[in-house]
Amino acid sequence: MTDGENILEELNDRSREVFRRVVEGYLSSGEPVGSRTLTRSLTEKVSAATIRNVMQDLEFLGLLNSPHISAGRIPTQAGLRMFVDGFLEVGDLATDDRHKLDQTLQSNSPDVGGLLDRVSTALSGVTQGASIVLTPKHEAPIRHLEFVSLGHDRALVVMVFADGHVENRLFTPPPGQTPSSMREAANFLNALVEGKTLSDLQTEIRKEIDSRRQEIDGLAHQLVESGLAVWDNEGENNERLIVRGRSNLLNADGNEEDLERIRVLFDDLERKRDIEEFLQLTEEGEGVRIFIGSENKLFSLSGSSLVVSPYMNADRKIIGAVGVIGPTRLNYGRIVPIVDYTAQLVGRMLSDRS
Structure with missing residues (x-):
């Protein structure tokens, strides 16, 4: 059992709801959530003072943090991890998002690299984040x-x-x-x-x-x-990391220090550092995985989150990966099904063409 699971079991119903509401409010607005805001949304009617006490307990447990002198709280990295593991409700893939991704396959071109370029561009457009696609190696003798x-x-x-x-x-x-x-x-x-x-x-x-x-x-x-x-060499089709949507992160609201960290992240990606490690992230199990901040060294400096899923060939062998990079306050519930569907789409596409 992980530390997060232990802490989750120790929380009573009121603490769980306060924690969940704070994280959901932060992921929605990007702003600290205060006790007065919560008094209007909690299932149980309690005073702002009671909520503040609960928030202080959650802060003591390392799940929330107060970024300013104000009473508002935001989740810590540990808090986001616990939310993702224990509270995240993954939605269904929206019809419009599915349509935009499906459109990338409307081509008879034999150029797999070009198709993956279009998939990456579509994924970036749908999520409004930065997309990454690791293209497959050709490993025949x-x-x-x-x-x-x-x-x-x-x-x-x-x-x-x-x-x-x-x-x-x-x-x-x-x-x-x-x-x-x-x-x-x-x-x-x-x-x-x-x-x-x-x-x-x-x-x-x-x-x-x-x-x-x-x-x-x-x-x-x-x-x-x-x-x-x-x-x-960068740009070759044998194995490369396609990065799209860089401007989505660089144009995001943030101070100069935040933007510089994001630039460093993309410089690392474009120099193809740690590509093997990036693929290895997906090999510990099928399905979508979420890495928050320093949980992966490639993204720790920028404080970004990575939602990533492997894609497989017809023999169910992992041959590449697709993912979305964004700030830690990603809409995980929406991004997860998009990444999952895109990985399945790419796997089917490559299997059909082989």
Whole structure:
């Protein structure tokens, strides 16, 4: 049993209702909720003084906080967590929201990346928050690799996978490459590649380069590393984090310090830090998960909340995730079904196309 569950069991009916009303009022208005406001909405008719005593007890338990000298209270991070776990009522997905998300699938384009871009944009528009979509990796074993020179500053990597999938990627090769050095690099890779996925190959190739550095030409060595690094570049389709709706948070009311923290968050996301950790957040269980503030290090500095859900392929394997970032006073009851539906939508879309 968690600390929050222990505290919840200790609260009497009056304390539970006061706590719930304070959190719901804060999530609705963003403002501290005072005792006089609560006297007009509580089921039990009690005095403002009695409510203030209850609020003080809740503050002592670490569930509420008084941001100013005024009598109004707001929930702490621990209070929000307890509310989400014990009091949150998740609503049904609104018909209009469902329609906007469904519209993203009205395309016959084979470009999965483009479809996920549209899903992310729609999710941001529906929630008025920032949306994030982690696109899937292609993890089939690789059959063959080729480097093709397109000029002094452009080259192409052609990857043929064992399942017949072919991917072509442009990248900037190191200076001084020649067709022969590219063939040498490709031969070096193809001697190692059979039966390995891209992630397997990346690990193996760096070991081989370290142990056999003298056996390959210096330029070919640089080309191999560049050709592998291209898979990690921002904007590539193999695995990337799509972020939409940044302006929804940057334009929100807040002081300069709050906005700077949000900018840092997006800078981190756009540099693709902790993407693996972001996906791992979803792997401890199916369904939507909610992270509030410092519960996840990627969002702790900005004080943001993350509502995230994995999506799966036809084999029920987690291959990516979708989520919404917003202030801690998100309308969780509305956001949760939206994220859940979007994850199911993306999973169906990718399964159908495969």
